[in-house]
Amino acid sequence: MTDLLVAGGQVLRPDMTVERADVLVDQDSGDIVAVDDPGELAGEDTLDASDGLVIPGLVNAHTHVAMTLLRGYADDKPLDAWLQEDIWPVEAELTAEDVRVGAELGLVEMIRSGTTALSDMYFHVDEIAAAVEDAGLRAVLGHTAVTVAKDDEGARADMQESLDTALELDGAADGRIRTTFQPHSLTTVGEEYLREFVPEAVEAGLPIHLHANETTDEVEPIVDEHGMWPLEYADDVGLMGDDTFLAHCVHVDETEIDLLAETGTGAVHCPASNMKLASGMAPVQKMLDAGVTVGLGTDGAASNNDLDMFDELRDAAMVGKLAADDASAVPAGAAVEMATANGADLLGFDSGRVAAGANADLAVLDLEAVHLTPAHDLVSHLAYAAGGSDVRHTVCDGEVLMRDREVTVFEAAAVRERAGEHAAALVDRATE
Numbered sequence: 550m551t552d553l554l555v556a557g558g559q560v561l562r563p564d565m566t567v568e569r570a571d572v573l574v575d576q577d578s579g580d581i582v583a584v585d586d587p588g589e590l591a592g593e594d595t596l597d598a599s600d601g602l603v604i605p606g607l608v609n610a611h612t613h614v615a616m617t618l619l620r621g622y623a624d625d626k627p628l629d630a631w632l633q634e635d636i637w638p639v640e641a642e643l644t645a646e647d648v649r650v651g652a653e654l655g656l657v658e659m660i661r662s663g664t665t666a667l668s669d670m671y672f673h674v675d676e677i678a679a680a681v682e683d684a685g686l687r688a689v690l691g692h693t694a695v696t697v698a699k700d701d702e703g704a705r706a707d708m709q710e711s712l713d714t715a716l717e718l719d720g721a722a723d724g725r726i727r728t729t730f731q732p733h734s735l736t737t738v739g740e741e742y743l744r745e746f747v748p749e750a751v752e753a754g755l756p757i758h759l760h761a762n763e764t765t766d767e768v769e770p771i772v773d774e775h776g777m778w779p780l781e782y783a784d785d786v787g788l789m790g791d792d793t794f795l796a797h798c799v800h801v802d803e804t805e806i807d808l809l810a811e812t813g814t815g816a817v818h819c820p821a822s823n824m825k826l827a828s829g830m831a832p833v834q835k836m837l838d839a840g841v842t843v844g845l846g847t848d849g850a851a852s853n854n855d856l857d858m859f860d861e862l863r864d865a866a867m868v869g870k871l872a873a874d875d876a877s878a879v880p881a882g883a884a885v886e887m888a889t890a891n892g893a894d895l896l897g898f899d900s901g902r903v904a905a906g907a908n909a910d911l912a913v914l915d916l917e918a919v920h921l922t923p924a925h926d927l928v929s930h931l932a933y934a935a936g937g938s939d940v941r942h943t944v945c946d947g948e949v950l951m952r953d954r955e956v957t958v959f960e961a962a963a964v965r966e967r968a969g970e971h972a973a974a975l976v977d978r979a980t981e
């Protein structure tokens with residue numbers, strides 16, 4: 550066994566307690582072998598966690614990683630206008646190579662900020678998969694299908710591509726890549742296509758990922774047209790179930806929260822995107838109280854504008870309180886669980902916990918920072934005070950992707966430079 554000892558630090562355990570311990574990783578299997586008292590374990594290679602906190606690698610459960618190329622391109626607009634006036638016209642010009650470069654930029658950003666797993670929705674998915682494979686991260690990928698503004702043939706082809714991509718790509722990168730079937734949302738995919746393709750996806754055993762109830766503009770047309778709440782409609786077309794997770798769930802009423810809980814459907818909260826597009830405040834504490842599994846996502850970098858899950862942790866805890874009008878809502882530990890164990894659960898990975906048998910997906914934070922002093926409560930620090938730039942090492946599947954803040958899997962400066970060039974050329978093409 551080739552092994553790695555993460556030694557000398559404190560460790561966040563699955564029950565949200567923190568203890569001094571070392572973590573032994575089997576790099577061949579990619580699993581955590583043991584978590585034990587300091588000095589009890591030995592390994593061939595050592596990762597220094599002294600003055601540090603070992604946490605599960607963070608799980609970004611909803612993103613569009615290649616959208617890093619559009620970071621800062623169009624700000625300060627609501628969802629519908631932002632997508633239609635700015636984002637979609639530029640995305641129409643995106644080449645496969647652009648998507649590859651944008652994905653690499655986003656993945657470097659994730660590694661640097663301690664994220665080890667992501668769930669992505671986009672297109673040119675082979676490029677994203679290749680980038681994920683090179684990055685050494687874990688991902689749930691898929692081709693996102695949109696049918697509005699397409700003829701029947703184009704719409705069906707897009708839905709079919711979503712199915713085919715999910716079936717073909719599943720298990721890639723030695724099993725680090727899993728897939729989902731991805732209708733874009735309940736309003737951007739026509740009912741006839743949902744009725745035709747969702748049962749096929751379910752029959753094929755594919756998990757499903759879509760946007761739902763993000764803005765009131767998405768709720769009202771469904772209520773008008775179908776006479777039911779959007780998630781009742783989603784249930785009617787077969788979308789709800791314990792293999793489905795819905796990004797956003799901002800405007801969900803009590804009936805829909807109960808439906809999420811009863812069907813085991815997951816929700817991915819994207820607080821920064823929801824604030825930036827003024828979409829609204831998701832009732833996160835209500836969903837948690839009802840027993841819904843709620844994960845956390847950044848959404849794309851064009852509506853965030855970064856992929857740092859520590860920002861998301863803080864935003865989730867903050868806006869959760871505002872939404873509930875209760876300072877005790879979404880406490881620090883709940884936010885950290887959303888960004889770790891809950892997200893891993895939604896993505897179907899045995900990650901998100903530092904414990905023997907789990908995937909060795911870890912981040913080590915430097916605690917020697919002014920803004921992390923004193924250390925009354927490290928879980929509080931994770932939610933309210935830490936940032937992605939506090940991450941010293943990142944490990945996924947037992948491999949060290951960043952050591953002492955140096956990303957080992959990519960030439961970060963070259964990725965940055967290429968991304969800048971591709972982004973500039975893309976915007977030139979789209980606006981000429």
Ligand SMILES: N[C@@H](CCSC[C@H]1O[C@@H](n2cnc3c(=O)[nH]cnc32)[C@H](O)[C@@H]1O)C(=O)O
Nearest residue numbers: 613636640670671672693695760822848849
């Ligand atoms: N545009 C492609 C496929 C869509 S990929 C996923 C899409 O989700 C878009 N997106 C990003 N953030 C959000 C969001 O918050 N809500 C809805 N869509 C979003 C993103 O710009 C991208 O176009 C087509 O028409 O076939």
Ligand SMILES: [Zn+2]
Nearest residue numbers: 760796848849
């Ligand atoms: Zn999204």
